[in-house]
Every structure is written in C-alpha cells, then in structure tokens.
Amino acid sequence: MIISVVGMGYVGLVTGACLASFGHKVFCYDRDPAKIESLKKKIVPVYEKGMKELVEANVDSGQLLFTSSPNPAFRISDVIIIAVGTPALKTGEPDLSSFFSATRQIGESLDPERFTVVVTKSTVPVGTWSKLASILGSQRGGHSHFGVVSNPEFLREGNALWDTVYPDRIVIGACCQRSVKVIRDLYRPIIEQSFGNLPGIPPRPGHLKRVELIVTTPVNAEMIKYAANVFLATKISLINEIANICERVGADVTVVSRGVGLDHRIGPEFLKAGIGWGGSCFGKDLASILHTAGKYGYFPQIIDAAVQVNTRQRQKIVLDLEDLLGDLGGRTIGILGLSFKPNTNDLRDAPSLDIISGLLEKGAVVKVYDPVAMDECKRQHPELTVTYEYSAIKAASNADALVIVTEWEEFRNLDLKQLKGVMKQAVIVDGRNIFAPRAIRKEGFIYKGIGRPDK
Ligand SMILES: NC(=O)c1ccc[n+]([C@@H]2O[C@H](COP(=O)([O-])OP(=O)(O)OC[C@H]3O[C@@H](n4cnc5c(N)ncnc54)[C@H](O)[C@@H]3O)[C@@H](O)[C@H]2O)c1
Known part of the structure; x- marks a missing residue:
C-alpha cells in the first residue's frame, strides 16, 4: 500500500517507520522543513529506543521517504494518517489549528479517481471525525470518494516502537466497511503478528499470537482514547492519594501498592506513587475531556480531582525540602x-519544570543532571536559571x-558512598521511590520518599 503520514513527531515518525517495515511505501510529511532535512539524513529528532536503527533500515531500503511538500504523495496514497500535535489551549480545549490545516491540505490534494482513507491518529475531541469528514467532503465538492477513520494511538514514549508493533489492541472507528477493509489490510502484519524481527525492536513476546482489533464507530474510538x-x-x-495517607499513618505505599496490585481486578501497572504524571498527553487530554463534558453541561468530579491531586503532588517536593532544610533561600x-x-x-508538562521553578522562587540554587534531556531543556527553557551538570x-x-x-536506571545504581562524600548534607528526597529506605539510611542519608515511613 502507499501511505502518507502527516506530522513527524513521536507518533508520526514511529508509525511511518513501523509501517514501512511491513513493506508499505510510506511518505512522511512535516511542515517543518528543517525536521524533514534532518530526517532525510537519518538524523532522528527524538530520543526513542531503536528509532535510529529502524529509520535507517527503512530509508536505506527505499520504503520510508521524507518530504516537505505533501503532493504528489497525498494524491497517490491509499491511506493518509494525520499525526500532528494537538496541544492544549488555555481554556483546556485542544488547539486543532494544525489538525484542520492538515485536513484542508489533504482535501485539496485527494485524487477523485482513487479511494483514499484519511486516518486520525492525533488525539482530538469527541466528534472531530465528523468535522474532518465535512471539510474533506466540501473540498471534494460533495463527492465522497474517501473514507474517514479514527484510529487512536496508545503508544508510550520510551517504549514507542514496541507498543506499535506489539500493541494490546488496535481501535478503528470507521465511517464505512470499505475503510475498515483498507485499515485491516494496513495493519494485517500487526494483527496477525506475521512479521519477522525488525531492526531496533526486540523480538515478539512468546505469548503474543494475534492482536485484538476493535472495529467501532468513530465517536466510540475517539472516546476510547480519552x-x-x-x-x-x-x-x-489515586495511588498518590493513598501514599499521602500512608505517610501520615506510618505505612509504606510501595508495600501497599504491591498488595493491592496483585488483585487481578486492579493490576500492578500505574500503581507507583511519586511526584505524579506529566508528558504531552495526560494533562492535555484530561483538560480536553473536562472541557468537552462542560460543553454538555456536565462536571466530571473524579477527572477534575485527578488533575488537582497531580498538581499538589509536584508542589509537595518543595514542601518536603522545606520540612527537611528550613528556608530554601541560598x-x-x-x-x-x-x-x-x-x-x-x-519535557512537555514535565514535573521537573514545576519543581525547579518552585525552588528558584524560594531562592534556592539549582543544579540539574539528566542523561538525555539537558539540551532540550536549555533550548526550550532558557528562562530557567539553573546549572547543567554532566x-x-x-x-x-x-x-x-x-x-x-x-x-532513570543510572540513578538506581549510584555509588551511595561517593554521593555522600560529595554532598554538603546527605539529604535525599526520592520523588520516585527508587531507593530502599533502610539501606540508604544505613549509609548515613536523611531520606524522604513518597508515601513511606520517615524512620
Ligand atoms: N507523544 C505521545 O506519546 C502520544 C501518544 C498517543 C497519542 N498522541 C497524540 O498524537 C498526536 C501527535 O503527538 P506527538 O507527540 O507525535 O506530537 P509532536 O508535537 O511531537 O509532533 C507533531 C508534528 O506535527 C507537525 N505538524 C504540525 N502541523 C502540521 C501540519 N499542518 N502539516 C504537517 N505537519 C504538521 C509538527 O511540525 C511536529 O513535527 C497528538 O494529538 C497527541 O496527543 C501522542
């Protein structure tokens, strides 16, 4: 099949590279010409395990092509996948300007003689599919030689390639059976797990024989993502709330969450207490669904509370430091x-940014280290008056x-003796509970985890 992917962010690039590995011819388009120029030179703009190997292999085989002009790729494509960003506006609503500008560009380019399926992978508010269909339809003069499919993306950054080729499920919200058939063919290698080893991606897990495909309406597919x-x-x-209670009653949330997570109705994943969630999706998607519900006159209390707890969890780190050190000035x-x-x-919506800003406001001197994100931080946040260490x-x-x-794994393996030797005061606030409290206290540290007893 011939595929176009619009938007070379995490989702678009991963999708394009994986589909190219299955033998599809994939044209990748981004409106940022600098990004396309680097990708043509096989320079991958994001840090993602295996990405470089996969992109290199598919560019070399000629299956993966990068372009800064969408025509003629759109015109000859069987499937066009929209994967542009949909960041939150101040109102909580997602900014759909990139999405609709991509839609209009697609509408102008479709070949009336060819059936093309336009797939939305971007996360968009429930009901967007019908606006997409009507924009494409009006540009085609009412002639509907195209299909519209909502195909939400569930990949996790850091495991993006794995999640794409070995997903828990694929969701297709389609307007017509013809589109379902096209998208089923597109994903057949994933659904049937019929592909061999791929560069940059570990071999298939033994238990995985077939991937569940959910075929439904576009509105259901959009809602499934949120x-x-x-x-x-x-x-x-929720586990962070439990952690905050644990701290007060002298319980250890790491033990509590293990005891809870072994209940198969609950499950162990996403039960790690810490400084809360961040990233490009949760914050904006929760804000978006709150906004959508509000438009229908409904206030979803639990969703609102989840956001508030998350904000408070970030602020907690500064409060914990004040408890331990007193005034943070200097x-x-x-x-x-x-x-x-x-x-x-x-770094999108990263808790680190709020914590650092909170510390700087208190007059603290902040030194930072991250194995891969420091260049991005310097570029995106020149306002942060911190020292970057290597x-x-x-x-x-x-x-x-x-x-x-x-x-990061390397922090778990720090030499605690060396660490204690270089610090002015051996105080650790462990926002991710990576250390064993007893062992680290034995080394002479004052240790504060999240939801763990103080002694
Ligand atoms: N990142 C994730 O982990 C993830 C997971 C699931 C779903 N999603 C959703 O997928 C979508 C894309 O996310 P992302 O993180 O890949 O975004 P991103 O911001 O990393 O990348 C978006 C890309 O789209 C390009 N772009 C914007 N408008 C364009 C246009 N009109 N034409 C061509 N290119 C255009 C930008 O230049 C950018 O390179 C979002 O809606 C997001 O919510 C993201």
Missing part, C-alpha cells in the same frame, strides 16, 4: 532527571539536598 488516559492518570493520582539543591519519564527527552555526582556536589525527579 477514557484510557483518564483511567491511567486517575490510577496514578540552599543548593541537586535535581536528578528532567524528562517527564525515563528513556525519552520529552553527571549525577556533579549535580550532587556541594548540595544541601538531592531530589530524584525521573527514575
């Missing part, structure tokens, strides 16, 4: 981790306290 993110974000906020605080989670350099030990040197913000 419902999934609401569940996941709320689960984290104190040196080392921050380990900037990205919103490990194995990515994505190692965890350098960030800890002479610090009054060290805060674990992102659970």
Whole structure:
C-alpha cells in the first residue's frame, strides 16, 4: 500500500517507520522543513529506543521517504494518517489549528479517481471525525470518494516502537466497511503478528499470537482514547492519594501498592506513587475531556480531582525540602532527571519544570543532571536559571539536598558512598521511590520518599 503520514513527531515518525517495515511505501510529511532535512539524513529528532536503527533500515531500503511538500504523495496514497500535535489551549480545549490545516491540505490534494482513507491518529475531541469528514467532503465538492477513520494511538514514549508493533489492541472507528477493509489490510502484519524481527525492536513476546482489533464507530474510538488516559492518570493520582495517607499513618505505599496490585481486578501497572504524571498527553487530554463534558453541561468530579491531586503532588517536593532544610533561600539543591519519564527527552508538562521553578522562587540554587534531556531543556527553557551538570555526582556536589525527579536506571545504581562524600548534607528526597529506605539510611542519608515511613 502507499501511505502518507502527516506530522513527524513521536507518533508520526514511529508509525511511518513501523509501517514501512511491513513493506508499505510510506511518505512522511512535516511542515517543518528543517525536521524533514534532518530526517532525510537519518538524523532522528527524538530520543526513542531503536528509532535510529529502524529509520535507517527503512530509508536505506527505499520504503520510508521524507518530504516537505505533501503532493504528489497525498494524491497517490491509499491511506493518509494525520499525526500532528494537538496541544492544549488555555481554556483546556485542544488547539486543532494544525489538525484542520492538515485536513484542508489533504482535501485539496485527494485524487477523485482513487479511494483514499484519511486516518486520525492525533488525539482530538469527541466528534472531530465528523468535522474532518465535512471539510474533506466540501473540498471534494460533495463527492465522497474517501473514507474517514479514527484510529487512536496508545503508544508510550520510551517504549514507542514496541507498543506499535506489539500493541494490546488496535481501535478503528470507521465511517464505512470499505475503510475498515483498507485499515485491516494496513495493519494485517500487526494483527496477525506475521512479521519477522525488525531492526531496533526486540523480538515478539512468546505469548503474543494475534492482536485484538476493535472495529467501532468513530465517536466510540475517539472516546476510547480519552477514557484510557483518564483511567491511567486517575490510577496514578489515586495511588498518590493513598501514599499521602500512608505517610501520615506510618505505612509504606510501595508495600501497599504491591498488595493491592496483585488483585487481578486492579493490576500492578500505574500503581507507583511519586511526584505524579506529566508528558504531552495526560494533562492535555484530561483538560480536553473536562472541557468537552462542560460543553454538555456536565462536571466530571473524579477527572477534575485527578488533575488537582497531580498538581499538589509536584508542589509537595518543595514542601518536603522545606520540612527537611528550613528556608530554601541560598540552599543548593541537586535535581536528578528532567524528562517527564525515563528513556525519552520529552519535557512537555514535565514535573521537573514545576519543581525547579518552585525552588528558584524560594531562592534556592539549582543544579540539574539528566542523561538525555539537558539540551532540550536549555533550548526550550532558557528562562530557567539553573546549572547543567554532566553527571549525577556533579549535580550532587556541594548540595544541601538531592531530589530524584525521573527514575532513570543510572540513578538506581549510584555509588551511595561517593554521593555522600560529595554532598554538603546527605539529604535525599526520592520523588520516585527508587531507593530502599533502610539501606540508604544505613549509609548515613536523611531520606524522604513518597508515601513511606520517615524512620
Ligand atoms: N507523544 C505521545 O506519546 C502520544 C501518544 C498517543 C497519542 N498522541 C497524540 O498524537 C498526536 C501527535 O503527538 P506527538 O507527540 O507525535 O506530537 P509532536 O508535537 O511531537 O509532533 C507533531 C508534528 O506535527 C507537525 N505538524 C504540525 N502541523 C502540521 C501540519 N499542518 N502539516 C504537517 N505537519 C504538521 C509538527 O511540525 C511536529 O513535527 C497528538 O494529538 C497527541 O496527543 C501522542
């Protein structure tokens, strides 16, 4: 099949590279010419495990092409996938300007002689599919030689390639059976797990024989995406609330969540207490569904509470530091981790940014280290008056306290003796509960985790 993918962010690039591996010819278009020029040179703009190998292999085989002009690719495509960003506006509503500008561009280019399916992978408010269909329809002069499919994306940054080729399910919300057939063919290698080993992606897990395909209406598909993110974000906020109670009653949330998560009705995933969720999706998607519900005169209390708990959890770190150190003015605080989670350099809605701003407001001196996200942070946040250090030990040197913000693997393996030796005061606030309290206290640290007893 011939595929076009619009928008070369995490979702678009991963989707394009994976589909190219299955033998589809994939044209990747982005409105940012600099991004396209780097991709043509096989320079991958995001940090994502295996991405470079997969992109290189598919560019070399000629299956994956990058272009800054969507024509003629759109015109000859069987499927056009929209994966542009839909960031939140101040009102909570997503900004759909990029999405609709891509839609109009597609509408202008479709070949009336060819049936093309336009697929929405961007996360868009419930009901957007019908606006998409009507824009395309009006540009085609009412001639509907196209199909519209809502195909929400569930990949996790840091595991994006794995999630794309071995997903838990694929959801297709289609306007017609003809479109379903096209999209079923598009994803057949994933549904039937019929592909061999792919560059940059570990081999298939033994249990996976077939991937569930959910075929439904576009409105259900759009709603499934929001419902999934609401569940996941709320689960984290809920365990953080439990953690806050644990701290007060002297219980350890890591033990409590294990005891709870082994109940198969609950499950162990997304039950790690910490400084809360971040990233490009949860915050904006919860704001978006709150906004949608509001338009229909409904206020979803649990979703609102999940957001509030998350905000409070970030502020808690500064309060914990004040409890331990008193006035933070002039104190040196080392921050380990900037990205919103490990194995990515994505800083969108990263808790680190709020924590650092909170510390700077209190007059603290902030030193930071992240294995991959420092260049992005310097570029995106020149306003942050922090010192960037090239190692965890350098960030800890002479610090009054060290805060674990992102659970990068290398932080788990820090040499605690060396760490204690370089710090002004051996104080650790562990926002991700990566250390064993007893062991770290034995090394002479004052240790504060999330939802864990103080002694
Ligand atoms: N990142 C994730 O983990 C994730 C997971 C699931 C769903 N999503 C959703 O997928 C969508 C894309 O997310 P992302 O993180 O990949 O976004 P991103 O911001 O990383 O990338 C978007 C890309 O689209 C390009 N673009 C914007 N308007 C364009 C246009 N009109 N024509 C061509 N290119 C255009 C931008 O230049 C940018 O390169 C969003 O709606 C997001 O909510 C993201």
